[in-house]
C-alpha cells in the first residue's frame with residue numbers, strides 16, 4: 001500500500017514537470033506582421049536547454065531584407081520572473097542577425113526583438129519554446 005502511494009506521488013511529479021517543459025517542439029517561428037517580418041530559427045533545432053544560437057531573418061513588408069539594423073533580442077522565461085537576458089544581435093548581412101543565448105530552463109520563453117534602423121523602430125514579442 002505504501003508503495004502505491006510513492007508511485008502515485010512520482011507520477012504526479014512527472015505530470016507537473018512535463019507541463020512545465022511544454023509539448024510540441026517548434027522548429028521555426030514565423031511572425032505575421034505587416035511592417036516587419038521576423039523569422040527565428042535556432043541551432044540546435046528544436047531549441048534545447050543550454051547554449052542556443054538564434055538566427056533572425058528580418059524582412060520588410062515587401063519581403064526585402066532589412067540590412068544594417070540594430071537588433072536587440074531579449075529573452076524572458078514566461079513562467080517566472082527575474083530570468084531575463086538581452087543583447088545586441090550580430091549583423092550577418094543579408095538581413096540575417098545572430099545571437100547566442102543560454103537558456104537555463106526549458107518551457108515557454110518570450111523573445112522580445114527590437115529592430116531599429118533610420119526611422120524604423122519596431123518591436124515584437126515572439127513565443128519561443130525550449131525543450
Ligand SMILES: [Cu+2]
Pocket residue numbers: 077079080083105
Ligand atoms: Cu525559469
